[in-house]
Amino acid sequence: METPESAIKISDVAAEKLKELLASQEEQDQALRVAVRGGGCSGFQYALALDKRKEDDHVFEHNGVSVLVDKVSMQFVFGSEVDYVEGLQGAGFAVNNPNVVAACGCGSSFQVKEDSPAAGATA
Numbered sequence: 488m489e490t491p492e493s494a495i496k497i498s499d500v501a502a503e504k505l506k507e508l509l510a511s512q513e514e515q516d517q518a519l520r521v522a523v524r525g526g527g528c529s530g531f532q533y534a535l536a537l538d539k540r541k542e543d544d545h546v547f548e549h550n551g552v553s554v555l556v557d558k559v560s561m562q563f564v565f566g567s568e569v570d571y572v573e574g575l576q577g578a579g580f581a582v583n584n585p586n587v588v589a590a591c592g593c594g595s596s597f598q599v600k601e602d603s604p605a606a607g608a609t610a
Contacts, residue, residue, distance in 0.1 A: 494565050495521070495547040495554055501571040501580060502550035509552065512537065518546070518553035521569060521582060523560040529598045531563060535580050563599055 497505075505519050520538040523531050540546060544555045554569055567584040586599045 494545065494561070495556060496568040497547065497549035497552065497554055498568060498570040499550060501569050502552045504571040504580070505552040506550070508537070514539075516540075518555045519569065519580065520544075520555045520557075521560065521564055521567075522557055523563040531599065533582050535582075 509517060517537045517539055520534075520536050522534040522536075524534050526532050538555060540553075540555055541557070543558055545558070545561055547554045547556070556564060563586060564582060564584055566586065567582050570581050570583055572578065572581045584599075588598055588600050
């Protein structure tokens with residue numbers, strides 16, 4: 488099944504920051520990998536890193552930069568937008584994910600609809 492190009496969006500600000508970051512790297516042909524790992528106080532957390540494309544990755548391009556998402560992580564981040572934010576906690580890439588139903592106070596872990604306690608409850 489082909490993943491729609493709009494499954495992950497990249498904000499213009501994030502694309503520009505990613506261009507700057509990639510230009511400063513010695514190793515070429517890299518992109519921003521958005522992955523979801525188990526862990527954190529709410530069940531899942533994001534793992535964002537520069538990485539090379541793997542054979543089974545989904546690739547999303549915007550303004551000349553690419554975002555990579557592996558097949559397992561895709562189900563958790565489908566419909567998200569990668570943004571770049573600057574705030575009191577510092578600056579960095581952030582994932583605005585419409586699938587999140589709960590997040591922890593520290594903001595680094597989250598829970599998705601399928602993983603929510605109500606989804607597993609039976610009457």
